[in-house]
Amino acid sequence: MKLYDLPPSPNARRVRIFIAEKGLDIPLHPVDMMAGENKSPEYLAKNPLGKMPLLELDDGRCIAESAAICRYLEELHPDPPLMGRDAIDRALVEMWHRRMELELLNPMISVFVHTAEMWQGRVVQIPQLAEVSREQVQARMAWLDEELKGREYIAGDSYTVADIAAQCAFVMGKAAVGIRIPEDMSGLSQWWSRVTSRPTARA
Numbered sequence: 543m544k545l546y547d548l549p550p551s552p553n554a555r556r557v558r559i560f561i562a563e564k565g566l567d568i569p570l571h572p573v574d575m576m577a578g579e580n581k582s583p584e585y586l587a588k589n590p591l592g593k594m595p596l597l598e599l600d601d602g603r604c605i606a607e608s609a610a611i612c613r614y615l616e617e618l619h620p621d622p623p624l625m626g627r628d629a630i631d632r633a634l635v636e637m638w639h640r641r642m643e644l645e646l647l648n649p650m651i652s653v654f655v656h657t658a659e660m661w662q663g664r665v666v667q668i669p670q671l672a673e674v675s676r677e678q679v680q681a682r683m684a685w686l687d688e689e690l691k692g693r694e695y696i697a698g699d700s701y702t703v704a705d706i707a708a709q710c711a712f713v714m715g716k717a718a719v720g721i722r723i724p725e726d727m728s729g730l731s732q733w734w735s736r737v738t739s740r741p742t743a744r745a
């Protein structure tokens with residue numbers, strides 16, 4: 543098994559932290575996106591969308607999509623559980639995982655893609671979309687702040703893939719577009735300290 547990785551990517555980081563939390567040893571193969579390695583015929587044969595992360599199994603089959611890779615690893619290595627323990631728990635973790643991806647990470651990525659110089663010529667940049675997405679991120683932070691005043695982690699009392707997805711969104715937001723959690727958002731700030739003090743946070 544090996545993971546095609548893109549070191550600064552929040553999606554790839556989600557899988558790397560997941561692997562680290564599981565205590566697994568999966569070799570990483572960094573893909574040089576700037577050199578176009580992900581658009582090479584060899585890589586497109588593995589993932590026609592040319593995106594990372596991608597998990598290649600020993601028999602050559604490939605799994606794309608961070609959530610699908612995490613699901614596969616969770617099935618193979620259920621302990622420690624990062625995607626819920628029973629039916630209701632699993633559904634709630636999935637609900638929050640999807641929310642963190644769709645409502646927080648995707649707008650954060652949109653701010654980056656529609657403003658950063660490195661994306662010029664790779665995508666059609668729409669500055670207004672970046673502005674709308676930035677406002678969406680601010681609104682989602684306020685929402686999460688209220689939610690996290692009542693519990694320790696995004697999906698409940700334990701750390702899950704939903705926390706991992708959210709922390710990767712904030713790592714990217716801080717590094718790439720200068721979006722930081724405001725100090726007066728105590729629920730979100732305390733959660734941030736909690737998740738970033740885990741030994742796996744820099745995976």
Ligand SMILES: N[C@@H](CCC(=O)N[C@@H](CS)C(=O)NCC(=O)O)C(=O)O
Pocket residue numbers: 548551552553554575580592593594595606607608609
């Ligand atoms: N929904 C996918 C998104 C994957 C994705 O968009 N990866 C980006 C990096 S964050 C990528 O590889 N981009 C390369 C490109 O678009 O050329 C997932 O969760 O894995």
